[in-house]
């Protein structure tokens with residue numbers, strides 16, 4: 001299994017396994033696309049690998065089954081289509097199953113991904129799991145993932161090994177994508193990296209022609225419209241979402257990232273270190289927009305992302321957003 005990035009959490013886990021202090025309760029947190037699920041799989045393989053060297057050997061039966069997602073002792077909880085865990089179907093069964101010895105390997109691993117997406121039951125699920133996390137059986141490990149550490153109860157977070165995932169360098173993104181998608185032309189790979197930067201998941205979304213890719217185009221259009229102080233162009237960029245809420249949301253939140261970068265540049269931050277999908281745009285914006293206005297614009301955009309989430313009337317929202325943007329930059 002070739003794995004890119006997150007070398008620090010991997011080093012930590014490998015060290016613990018080597019010292020026979022393997023972790024049993026783990027929280028992996030960090031932005032979408034930074035490899036939380038990949039890291040969870042890597043840790044499962046490291047825990048169950050027949051060689052027990054701290055890292056997965058990638059060759060033994062256990063490692064191969066885990067990388068093919070068919071190891072009977074690695075169980076990933078399933079949420080419903082809205083991301084919510086139905087606790088009676090997916091969380092309580094883990095608690096009762098955890099007491100039973102593993103069928104194949106030396107341990108059983110339960111992975112509960114994206115707990116933050118389970119808006120309705122994130123707290124209930126944690127309360128049900130608390131006992132298991134406090135006193136896990138010797139043969140059990142449990143891995144929870146979420147975009148933010150904030151969603152975890154203090155009783156949970158104080159008892160787990162907490163691992164944060166981070167982005168990789170753009171060069172690493174390029175290497176990873178080239179290896180994973182040999183059929184994709186290098187130009188397309190480079191384009192995806194200029195949009196997703198060190199977030200490999202985002203680069204992949206761009207390659208997949210998803211809402212993220214359309215959002216990147218809108219965000220870049222918005223940026224040049226704001227640089228040109230052109231209200232009509234702002235409106236046109238927003239309407240390019242074509243009434244698709246997910247695309248508009250991506251576009252506005254990605255533009256917010258560009259604006260944040262521009263404020264950082266304006267305040268003397270490193271202009272080569274950009275996390276947004278339009279580094280050049282952020283540079284140009286920083287030359288026209290004061291840091292104070294950039295911050296106001298950033299807050300406005302975040303507020304509108306929330307409005308879009310709250311099922312507003314899209315057309316009215318876009319018109320009002322365009323007006324407000326122009327009031328700030330005018």
Ligand SMILES: [Zn+2]
Pocket residue numbers: 048049050051056057058059060061062063064
């Ligand atoms: Zn192995």
